[in-house]
Amino acid sequence: MTDASAPHPQAPLSHETAQQIAHGALHDPFAILGPQDHAGQVWVTAYDPGASALEAVMDGTGHPLQPVDGVPGVFCGPVPARAPYMLRGRNAAGETWEHEDPYRFGPVIGEMDEYLLAEGTHQRVWKVLGAHVMDHEGVRGTHFAVWAPNARRVSVVCDYNSWDGRRNPMRLRGSTGVWEIFIPGIGEGAAYKYELIGAQGQLMAQKADPVGFGSQHPPETASVVRDIAGYGWHDGKWMKSRSASNAHDAPISVYEVHLGSWKRIAEEGNRPLSYKEAAVELVGYARDMGFTHIEFLPISEHPFDGSWGYQPIGLFAPTIRHGPPHEFRDLVDAAHKAGLGVILDWVPGHFPADVHGLAQFDGTALYEHADPREGFHQDWNTMIYNFGRTEVANFLISNALYWLEEYHVDGLRVDAVASMLYRDYSREEGQWIPNKDGGRENYEAISLLQRTNMICYGEVPGILTAAEESTSFPGVSKPVDAGGLGFGFKWNMGWMNDTLDYIEREPVHRKHHHHQMTFGIHYAFSENFILPISHDEVVHGKGSMLTKMPGLEGDKFANLRAYYGFMWGHPGKKLLFMGCEIAQWSEWNYKDQIDWKAAEYHTHAGVQRLVRDLNHLYRETPSLYLKDCEPGGFEWLEANDMDNSIYAWVRRGGPGDPPAVVVCNFTPVERSGYRVGLPLPGRWREALNTDAEPYGGQGRGNMGSVTTEEKDWHGQDHSAPLTLPPLSTIILVHDED
Known part of the structure; x- marks a missing residue:
C-alpha cells in the first residue's frame, strides 16, 4: 500500500465537513462520501476510523486517499475515473483489509x-x-x-x-x-x-x-438479514381450490395452537418443535383429528415469551424460536399438502414499548399517537397505532398482505378488534378523546379494518379473515359496501360466555339458566360466526375445560363430552384450543407442552376420540355445516324443557341432504322413552352418542338407530321415543335407504 501524503490543496473536503463525517452528523452522506466530481476530476471520500492509511483500488492499482488533518479516519483523494473500485485499508499494526465502498453505488428504490x-x-x-x-x-x-x-x-x-x-x-x-x-x-x-x-x-x-x-x-x-426470495412451493393444487375450504358453506373446524407449547423435546432442554418438525408431527396430528384448519397464535417475532406473541415487534419476521422463514414456509406447505388451511393470529391493534421497537421510532410518535389518551393501551401497557396516519395504515395493510402472499397463509384472525373499534375501550371518563362527532367509535380504526379486508380479499383469492370482537358492533362480517367491516367471520364470544357459564353449573341449578343455551340462536345468523373455545378460556386461573365441569370425575368427563356434542351440533364454525381435545386436567402453561400423557388413559383418550369423530361427522354431513350461517339451516324442536334440561333441534343442508337432529340431556338422569319430533319418516341413524363406550361413556343409547312413528310431536308429523343417556348429546341423521 502506498503511503498517503498531506491533503491535496484542491481537495473538495473542508475540515468542518470532515468533522461532520467523523461525528456521524451528515444528513446527506451520498453528497459527500464516495466518488464526487470536483474541478473536472473525480475524488473519492471515505471514512474508516480503524485505518491509518486508505486507498481506492481500480483494476489492481491503488490510488492513495489522503487523511484529513485532525480528523482521524477521514480520507479523500483523486482517482483516474468514475469506475468501480475497492477500498483497501491499513492500520498502525500493518494489518490490511479490502471491501467495496457502499457510497459508490446508486439508489435502488425506483x-x-x-x-x-x-x-x-x-x-x-x-x-x-x-x-x-x-x-x-x-x-x-x-x-x-x-x-x-x-x-x-x-x-x-x-x-x-x-x-x-x-x-x-x-x-x-x-x-x-x-x-x-x-x-x-x-x-x-x-x-x-x-x-x-x-x-x-x-x-x-x-x-x-x-x-x-x-x-x-x-x-x-x-x-x-433473511433472503425470502426463491422458495419452491408445492401447494399449487391447494391454492387453486382453497376458496371452497374457506367459504361460509364449508365445514370449518379449527385447531388453535401455540406452537411453543404444543409439544416439546424433553431430551434437548425441553425445547419446542421446529417448524420442520411441526410440519410432520403437528400437521399429521391435526389431519388425523379431522380438523380443517390450524390456527397459530401470533408467530410474528416478539421479545417476551409470556405475551404468547400478542406483543409483536417484528411484524414481518416469523419467530426464530422455531426456525428461519423458509422453514415456516415448509410448515405451511406441508399443511396444504395434507389438505389443511393455515390461519395466523394477527395483531394490528397495539405494539410493545420496548426501546428497540416502533415506539418513538425516529424520536417522534411516528407509529403511535402522541397523546396517551389515544396512543397508550392501559390494559397491556402497549402503544396504539395511529390508524389515521396514511403511512401507518399502509404499513399494517401491507403486513396483512405479506403473510397471505409470501407465506401462502389462508387466513388472518384479527386480535382484539373491540379495543380498536372504540376510543373509550377500557377507559374511564376523561381518559379518552371523542371522535370528530363527539362519539366513542374509532373511525380511523374502522376504516383501517375495512380497507384491510377489501384489499386482502381483492388481492388474494380464496382467503378468509376473522375478527375476535366481543361487543355488539354491527356488521362485523358484513361486506364493506353494505356498511360492514368486511370480515369473513366473527368469533361468537357471547355464545362462548353463556354456554360455558351454563355448563360449569351443577346440573340441579341448570334449569334456572336454561336460556343461556338457547339465547345464542336469537343472533346466531346476524354474523358469520365461529364458536371459539380458545386459549383465553383455559389460562390465568380459569382452569382447563375438564376442571370447569361440575361433579365427580366421571360426571366431569360426561359433561365435557356432552358440551362438545352440543357445540359441534350448533350452528357456527368450530374452534378448539390444543389440549382441550384430550381433556387435560391442567390449564394451559406456555412454558411447557400439552399433557400428552393424559391421552394414555381411557377417559382422556375417549374425549380425544370423540373430538376426532365429531370433526369427521361434521365434515361428512352437509346438514351440520352447509347452512352454519343461514337461519334456514336450523329449527328448534325442543327449547323449553328446562325441568329436564333437554334441548333438541334440526340441522338442514341443501336439497337432498339428509337432515340431522341434535338432542342434549344436561342432567345426570337417563331419560328413557323421551319423545322427539323428527322432520322425516323412516329410520334415523344414531350417528354419534357422547355416552358411547369408546368415548369413555357407558354405552347407553338407541342401539344405533330409531324408526319414526306417525305421531305428531314438536310440530313434526313423525316422532320417535329416544333413550337419552345422562349428561349426553346424541346426533341422529336421517337414513334415506
Missing part, C-alpha cells in the same frame, strides 16, 4: 416505488423496505431501507461496520421519509439494526427493522 411511498399507498412495502439480498450494479450485497421521516440521520449498524453508526449513514429519498443504502458483502444471516439521530438531534437507542424478515433469538434484539 421512481414508482418512491412515488407510492411518498403518497403512503404502497400496498407491498416489504418489496421496498427492509433488508433485501440482491445483485446491484453487478455486486452481491444487501439493500436496506427504512421509513424515518423525522430523523436527522439513519445508519445501518452491524458486524460489517463494527456496529458504529458513523460508518454507514443512509441516503434520504426526497419527501418519502425513507432512507436507503446498498451495502456490498452483507448477506443471509447477518444481524443488524438502525441507529438514528432523532428529530431533536438526540442519539437514540438502536432500533430493529420494522420490516425486517428475521430476528435474533430473544433476548437478543437485532434484526437478521
